[in-house]
Amino acid sequence: MAERARWPLRLAAVCYVGVLVALPVGLVLWRTGEQGVGAFFSAIGSADAVHAYRLTLIVAGCAVVLNTVFGVGAALLLARYRFAGKALLNAIIDLPVSVSPIVVGLALILVYGARTGWLGPLLSDVGFQVIFATPGMVLATAFVSLPLVVREVLPVLQQVGDEQEQAARSLGANTLTRLRRVTLPTIKWALAYGVVLSLARCLGEFGAVRVVSGNVIGKTQTVTLLVDEQAEQFEPGYYQLSVVLLAVAAVCIVVISLVKPKENR
Amino acid sequence: MSALSSAPARRLARLGRGHEAGPAGGNRLTAGPAAGLGVAVLWLSLLVLLPLAAVLSKAAGGGLSELWSSVTDREAVSAIKLTLGCALGVSAVNAVMGTLIAWVLVRDEFAGKRLLEVVIDIPFALPTIVAGLVLLTLYGPRSPLGVNWYATRPGILVALLFVTLPFVVRSVQPVLMSLQPAVEEAARSLGAGRLTTFRRIVLPAIAPAIASGAALAFGRAMGEYGSVVLISGQIQYKTEVASSYVYKQIQDDDLAGAAATATVLLAISLLVILLLRTFARWGARHG
Numbered sequence: 001m002a003e004r005a006r007w008p009l010r011l012a013a014v015c016y017v018g019v020l021v022a023l024p025v026g027l028v029l030w031r032t033g034e035q036g037v038g039a040f041f042s043a044i045g046s047a048d049a050v051h052a053y054r055l056t057l058i059v060a061g062c063a064v065v066l067n068t069v070f071g072v073g074a075a076l077l078l079a080r081y082r083f084a085g086k087a088l089l090n091a092i093i094d095l096p097v098s099v100s101p102i103v104v105g106l107a108l109i110l111v112y113g114a115r116t117g118w119l120g121p122l123l124s125d126v127g128f129q130v131i132f133a134t135p136g137m138v139l140a141t142a143f144v145s146l147p148l149v150v151r152e153v154l155p156v157l158q159q160v161g162d163e164q165e166q167a168a169r170s171l172g173a174n175t176l177t178r179l180r181r182v183t184l185p186t187i188k189w190a191l192a193y194g195v196v197l198s199l200a201r202c203l204g205e206f207g208a209v210r211v212v213s214g215n216v217i218g219k220t221q222t223v224t225l226l227v228d229e230q231a232e233q234f235e236p237g238y239y240q241l242s243v244v245l246l247a248v249a250a251v252c253i254v255v256i257s258l259v260k261p262k263e264n265r
Numbered sequence: 266m267s268a269l270s271s272a273p274a275r276r277l278a279r280l281g282r283g284h285e286a287g288p289a290g291g292n293r294l295t296a297g298p299a300a301g302l303g304v305a306v307l308w309l310s311l312l313v314l315l316p317l318a319a320v321l322s323k324a325a326g327g328g329l330s331e332l333w334s335s336v337t338d339r340e341a342v343s344a345i346k347l348t349l350g351c352a353l354g355v356s357a358v359n360a361v362m363g364t365l366i367a368w369v370l371v372r373d374e375f376a377g378k379r380l381l382e383v384v385i386d387i388p389f390a391l392p393t394i395v396a397g398l399v400l401l402t403l404y405g406p407r408s409p410l411g412v413n414w415y416a417t418r419p420g421i422l423v424a425l426l427f428v429t430l431p432f433v434v435r436s437v438q439p440v441l442m443s444l445q446p447a448v449e450e451a452a453r454s455l456g457a458g459r460l461t462t463f464r465r466i467v468l469p470a471i472a473p474a475i476a477s478g479a480a481l482a483f484g485r486a487m488g489e490y491g492s493v494v495l496i497s498g499q500i501q502y503k504t505e506v507a508s509s510y511v512y513k514q515i516q517d518d519d520l521a522g523a524a525a526t527a528t529v530l531l532a533i534s535l536l537v538i539l540l541l542r543t544f545a546r547w548g549a550r551h552g
Binding site: 006009010012013014016017018020021022023024025027028031066070073074076077079080081082083089091092093094095096097098099100101102103104105106107108109110111116117118119139142143146175200203204205206207210211223224227228231232238239242245246249250252253257 | 291292293294297298301302304305306308309312313314315316317319322323362365368369370372373375377381383384385386387388389390392393395398399400401402403404409423426427430484485487488489490491494495507508509511512520523524527530531534537
């Protein structure tokens with residue numbers, strides 16, 4: 001196509017993305033820079049922030065581990081076995097992507113809320129608090145990122161088939177050896193991709209966690225909740241913490257782009 | 266072409282066709298895998314099924330007339346109407362701009378194209394609350410542009426456009442890449458104009474991908490909360506989106522009312538899932 005005709009389209013695409021994404025992100029970096037290096041380090045090193053990092057890492061870490069174990073297991077089941085309800089299982093895994101995070105939080109409260117939930121009173125009798133505590137935040141985070149690992153691993157498993165696993169079995173390898181020596185090496189890049197994707201999603205989760213956490217400062221407040229509170233109260237620090245989250249997102253994008261070329265399939 | 270671009274697209278494309286569980290065969294379950302299946306189903310039930318069932322049960326708990334009066338409450342109707350309108354508008358803008366951006370990424374070469382690829386992935390990886398803050402900085406009260414979209418509909422729209430930017434781009438891009446430019450050149454050499462070639466040759470091939478991307482964007486916009494919460498101001502009857510309204514109901518301890526609104530949102534989600542499957546089948550016929 002003539003060079004002349006490309007120009008307006010190129011310009012439109014670059015301007016749209018620039019005004020919508022690049023400009024605002026750049027402005028936040030600028031404003032953070034304006035407030036100085038001292039403000040940056042005092043904000044990201046404050047006691048509330050440090051507590052929030054720890055909690056965020058715990059919650060996101062647990063959710064990613066749960067999703068990875070479930071994801072690999074479910075992908076193996078869906079790829080290698082046939083059973084009643086397989087299509088239904090496959091459909092349910094995709095459900096969480098399209099549910100509003102606030103509805104996710106509400107749904108968890110209705111089951112695990114200590115006073116009126118279906119299972120909450122039972123669990124609180126044995127001293128296990130879910131809502132307004134870390135377990136509820138883990139559940140909320142795991143819910144919203146549920147399909148990410150399965151959907152990366154499953155197509156790879158389906159594509160490679162199970163000849164190698166069968167061969168290993170016929171040579172006497174037990175289930176664990178087959179998983180460790182045959183299956184995991186096959187799916188490792190897809191798995192890495194899914195894990196990083198989940199991690200980015202889990203670290204940034206806000207709505208669902210806000211509903212189930214109770215948002216108690218220094219107790220159940222993750223980094224995203226702290227950013228929101230500081231921004232709403234006009235307390236300083238939110239630009240600096242946003243830059244930290246921005247940097248984490250950037251690292252995730254870079255890692256994903258490093259992992260990606262390896263899974264040419 | 267960035268390293269990231271095709272994988273999210275594949276993932277998005279896959280979302281709609283979860284029912285095609287791959288090669289039909291597979292082994293019968295033996296004891297070990299059967300136990301694994303049991304654990305997986307138990308986990309899914311505790312995490313997803315039971316909680317969603319609790320929402321429906323809570324919504325229906327007070328009887329149908331109570332459910333009806335909850336969802337027809339003036340504030341609920343206004344929040345759902347606002348969200349629906351914004352989500353539809355955002356899907357339409359995405360269908361056009363997403364296709365345009367995908368076209369530029371596939372068919373154009375220029376310095377900085379790789380940077381454009383990376384910037385498009387930012388909304389995927391950036392926490393939504395940071396996205397909201399970032400937009401409030403540029404389009405809010407202290408905007409250097411001289412606009413103030415805080416607590417206005419344009420503010421909500423810009424937040425939704427930000428978080429849904431990658432959906433259409435990443436679903437159209439791989440389809441556009443798989444098209445043979447030779448077919449378009451043939452059409453051009455037979456005298457078809459640029460617009461006719463696009464409308465008759467390219468558009469029919471990428472239409473299912475545009476529709477899927479737009480449906481994903483619509484679903485996301487319907488449930489979006491984090492990126493909207495700061496810029497919308499959450500003003501009753503004016504800039505309160507559905508998720509904000511449900512959040513407020515939960516805070517007011519009106520769990521039955523929250524469940525009623527949530528049921529409407531869940532019904533819309535279900536509709537989106539069905540739409541995605543239809544579009545995926547449509548796309549498979551073209552592929």
